[in-house]
Amino acid sequence: MEMRSPWLALLALLSLFQLALAQTEIDGVTYVTANIDGENVLVRDNRQPSLYTGDFGDCMGDSSINVTRFDAAFYKDNMTVLFHLTGDTSIVSEGLMMYIAVYAYGESQFELIFNPCNANINSLCPVQSNVSIEANGVIPVGQSDVQNIPSLAYTIPDFEGQAILRIFANSTQQMIGCYSAVITNGSSFSHPYAVGSVLGVFAFVALVASFATAIYGSDVPAMRKHYAHSMSVFVVFAVLQHIFFTGALSMNWPSVLVAFWSNYAWAGGMIYTESMQNSINNFIGSNKGNTTAVGAASAGSDNSNLGGGYDISLIYRRAIKKTVKKAAMHLWRKDIHDHYSPRLERALAKRQLANSTDGYSWYGNPVKPGLPLPGNYSGFAGTLAQEDIPASNAFMTGFLWYLILLVLVAASVVAFKWLVEGLARVKVIKQERLAYFRSHWLGFTAFAVLRMLFIGFFAMVFLTLFQFTYEGAAGVVAVAAIVFIIFLCGMFGVAAYACYYRVRVGDYISEPDRLNLERRRILGCIPWYRFSRASATSDDTEKVYAGSLPFWRVSHRNPETQKSVHEDEQYTKKFGWLASRFRRTRWWFFACWLFYEFIRACFLAGASGHPMVQVFGLLVVEFLAFVAIIIMRPFESQRLNAMMVYLLGFSKVATVALSAAFDVRFNIARITTTVIGIVIIVIQGILTIFLLVAILVGAASSWMSVKRHRETEQFKPHSWRNWRDKYFAHMDKAMKDLPPEPPAPAIPPSEHEQPKEPYFNVSSVRRVAKIEDEDPDFQADIGTDPRGSEMSLQGNLRTSEDGTPTPAGRKRAPSIMSQMSYTSLPRTARVHRASWSSRDFLDMGYDPEIAPPMPTGSPAGHSRANSLGHSRVNSHRQSRASSLGRPRATSVGRAKSIDRLSRMGTPTGIPQLPQLNTQISEQGEEADYFQSPDAITPVKQHGYPAGRSSMS
Structure with a gap:
């Protein structure tokens, strides 16, 4: 024992120096030893901690110790906890016991009970009224102390943690101080300066595009048409305000949602400026209202059950057990501790106090009066706390920014008018450019202001009703009442008059x-x-x-x-700021929208503090509105219908339905609520992305609209020309607002309908004998050429004096009535042989695909002389081609053939006959057909029977 005591004393001495010697200063920068990936390295002492506290607030209400700084940080790399505590007290002298509890997602993760006298906090040992409290400490922790903290907590955005410091008086064992601070890891969805600025730029683009289409042109109906298809600022703010004012439900929101909504706070008029908040505080006075009434835990009030409360007997029992354990140490070890500990603790305390402000910026500030406790995100007060705006200041903040917006809009329109006038004077632009706007600029200014009143109707009604629920200073309530009456009576009155004007002036009747x-x-x-x-x-x-x-x-x-409402120029001039964007048959939708927004505001603001009434009442309203708007599809533009009807409507219904899970009565684990919150972020994030895309598309379409008077060849960019034509055609069709044409009724197939595709193949064709084959005159008209229509009845052929067969002819003298062909066949018909087969053509060596060449020297036409002595030369190549070689009887005399010509019909499926090249000569009263001996022998045109002419 005696040999081991020096070594044990040295070990105890070195353990006391461990924290003091862990720091190293190089070039004025303090470094500490940390273990990263199993290797000891030097890291900056002012590095960002793994987890650290932010703003803090009083969770007791009347704490005897006034804490002005309370922050703690956990460094995972060297497993230490650093804390700072400053303040003052009115207590004369009192020994203290301190209890620190760390919570993550509603579950206790770390607890520490210590006596300040044993932790080098001299200013608290004991606490005295004439001594300022300044405490700093570095507490080493083991792996077992932080094993309940998941690794995801160090990286997940908006880590939901809370550190609670409770101070007890040893003499009475009563709590005399309580402070709560939010814990974060530095990652967050809240980036109002970046994300909010981007959203603001896109909203400004939509505003400029909409204004450009509204003022360009001189034809009011055409201006309205193009304005109706531009991106609506009304739709932009409806989407952004829906996302932000979802936080008005009196639910215990997860931290991720509140951080995400802070990016949209500017759209609801919640923009923090120190000077404005100070002015509002001076106007309100000390009456900050009751934050608890709207569902949030107020800072500066009694919240002793925060974090599940505490057991004072358990706290002191554990402290006494720890003290007894130390007293049971070996006597020699106790002596060494008593000898070296006070001196080293004092030195360590001095060193920490000297360096306590060197570069360490990871700490929060006390919350301002009227804000809820840090880490509590319940209701609209919790949503506003992310912006450092007390709920008592919400109405005045939004109202003042709204007035600033109205002034800016009016001033911008007036400034643009005079800018155009100046540019026209110096001849930068044409003198007639924007002539209609320049002559009606006062009306455009008034309508721009009225349009902004219509857009801000929901936000202002909500804020006024929220002020009534929250109560607060009498002056603020009075202002809210005046604003509420102006908006409610003014907007509903204007909407009612717009409907009345249309019904009366438009010659409508009620039945x-x-x-x-x-x-x-x-x-x-x-x-x-x-x-x-x-x-x-x-x-x-x-x-x-x-x-x-x-x-x-x-x-x-x-x-x-x-007359359509959009064709009524006078109505458009008076109420176009209300009805121009809606369809011809839904021009009255603005009145329905105002009523719907008023009902929403009543549930969100009027029922604050009653979460079940809010969420389920609003769910019914949103669902009915969603169905009704889908049926109506009020906007003339398809983009606006897609944004306002489908995407925005679905987001509202889904968000309200999912928000029901955040009510404290359901007692759902905070990890689960965080997952549900991320689902809502995804839904609203997708809605935001579609909105930004719609704004860009709307800007492009507005560019096409203001360039509508340019020819297509002059329009730039060139790649948009086809889209421009389609866009204008779509606008013309949408403006008519006619129901789609019903599809043509399907005609049932007939029972005897022929198939559309061939269902057989023709391999050969054969003609059989018919009744006319027994007619002697018919048989005589057909030659006996073996290549032609050869007959089996050779006895019917007529012969000449020399014995050669001759064509049959008339023996009567020609007359005027006989000058014309009187064949009984139609002009394009062919005389058939009695019996033939397609095989006969193959036996003769004919190729149906190749036509015989035209004989050399054959004349290309023929001369014709009629009975009156007139002669004419006609070309008949095309006629031959069109009639497949058949000569036409064009002479007034009877046609006689000197050679035989094979004639046959062309039924479907048989080979095509070779083209005939014929020389025709007509002289006098009779006409003969001539052709080369190498060509096919012609046949005489069959004439009419005696006593009949073609003119009969």
Whole structure:
């Protein structure tokens, strides 16, 4: 024992020096030893900790110790916890016990109970009223102390942690101080300066594009048409405000959601400036309202159960057990500790105090009055806390920024007018450029301001109703009441007058009608009901309905002369800022939208502090509105319908439905709620991306609109020309707002319908004998050329005096009536042989694909002389080609052939006859056909029977 005591004393001495000797200073920079990947290295002492605290607040309300700085940091690389504590107290002298608890996602992860006298905190040992509290400490921790902290906590954005410091008086064992600080790892979804600025730039682009289409041109209906298809600033702010004001539900939000929504706070008018908040605080005074009433844990009030509360007996029992264990050490070890410890602790304390402000910036500040406790993100107050704006200042902050926006919009329109005038004076632009806008600039300015009032209706009504619920100073409530009356009565009054003006001036009448409840099935099997107007189904008198209700309908007095609302130039000039973007048959949608936004504001603001009423009431409203807007599809532009009807509507319904899981009564684990929060971020993030894309597309379409008077060849960029034509055609079609044409009814196939594709092949064709084959005159007209239509009845052929066969001819003298062909066959018909087969052509060596050449020296035409002595030369090459070689009887005399010509029909499927090259000569009253001996022998044109002419 005696031999080991020096070594044990040295070991104890070195252990006391361990923390003091762990720091190294190089070139004025303090380094500490850290273990990274199993290797000891020097790292900066002012490096960013793995986990550290941010802003802190009083969780007791009347703490006897006033803490002005409270921060702690955990360094994973060297497994140490660093904390700082400064403040003052009015207690004369008191021994203290301190209890630090660290929570992550609602679960206790680390607890530390210590006596300040044993931890080198001299200013708290004991605490005295005339001594300022300044405490710094570096506490080594083991792996077992932090084993419950998952590795994901060091990297996940917006780590949800909380550090609670409780101070107890040893004499009474009562809590005399409580402070809570939020814990973070430095990663966050909150980037208002970056993300918010980008969103602001895109919103400005949408504003400029919309304004450009509104002022360009001189034809009001055309200006309205192009304005209706530009990107709407109303839709942009509807999307952004939906995302931010989701945080108005009185739910215990996960930290990731509140951080994400802070990027959209500017769209709701929640922009923090120190000077404005100080002015509002002076106006409000000390009455900050009741943050607890809107569902948030207020700083400076009693929150003793924070973090699940505490057990004072357990705390002191553990402290006493720790003290007894130390007292049971060996006597020699206790002597060494008592001898060296005070001197080393004092030296260590002095060193830490001297370097406590050197470069360390990872600490928060006390929360301002009216803000909830750090780490509590309940309700709209918790959402606003991310912006350092107290809930009591919300209405005045939004109202002041809204007034600034109205002034900026009006001043911008006026400034642009005079800028255009100046450019026209110096002849930078043409004198007639934007002439309509320059002559009506006062009206455009007024309508721009009115449009901004319409866009900001929901935000201002919500903020006024929230102020009524939150109460607060009487002056603020009075201002909120005035603003509420102006917006409610003013906007609904203008909307009602716009509808009344259209109905009266547009010659509309109101007639009684009925709503019929009709049974139907959806998806083929689910029973369902739908309403239909009796006037729309008046033709169907046999349909049976489940019930009906009295209703009315507004219709035009004379539908034939009805003028569209967008063709009414006077109405567009008066109320175009309300109705121009909506379809011809949905021009009244602005009134429905105002009513819908008012109901939303009532649930979000009027029911603050009642989460179940808020979430389920709002869910019903959003679902009904989603279905109704899908049915109406109010916007004339397809992009706006896609954004406002489908994407925004789905996001609202899904967000409210998922938000129900954040109510504290469901007691869902915070890890699970964080996952649900990330799902909401994904939904709203996708909505934001689609909005940005729509703004870019809208900017491109607005460029096409303001360049609509340029010819297509002059429009730039060239690659957009086809899109420009299609875009203009789409606008013209959408402006008519006509239902799509019904598809043509399918014609049922006939029972005897022939197949569309051939179902047989023709291999050979054969002609059999017919009745006319027994006619002697017919048989005589067909030659006996073996290549022609040869007959088996050779006895019917006529012969000449020398015995050679001759064509049959008439023996009567020619007359005027006989000058014309009187064949009984049509002009393009052919005389057939009695019996033939397609094989006969193969036996003669004919190739149907090759036509015989034209004989040399054959004349290309023929001369014709009629009975009056007139002669004419006609070309007949084309006629031969078109009639497959058949000569036409064009002479007034009877045609006689001097040679035989093979004639036959061309039924479907037989080989094509060779082209005939014929020389035709007509002289006098008779015409003969001549052709080369090498060509096919011609046959005489068959004439009419005696006593009949073609003119009869």
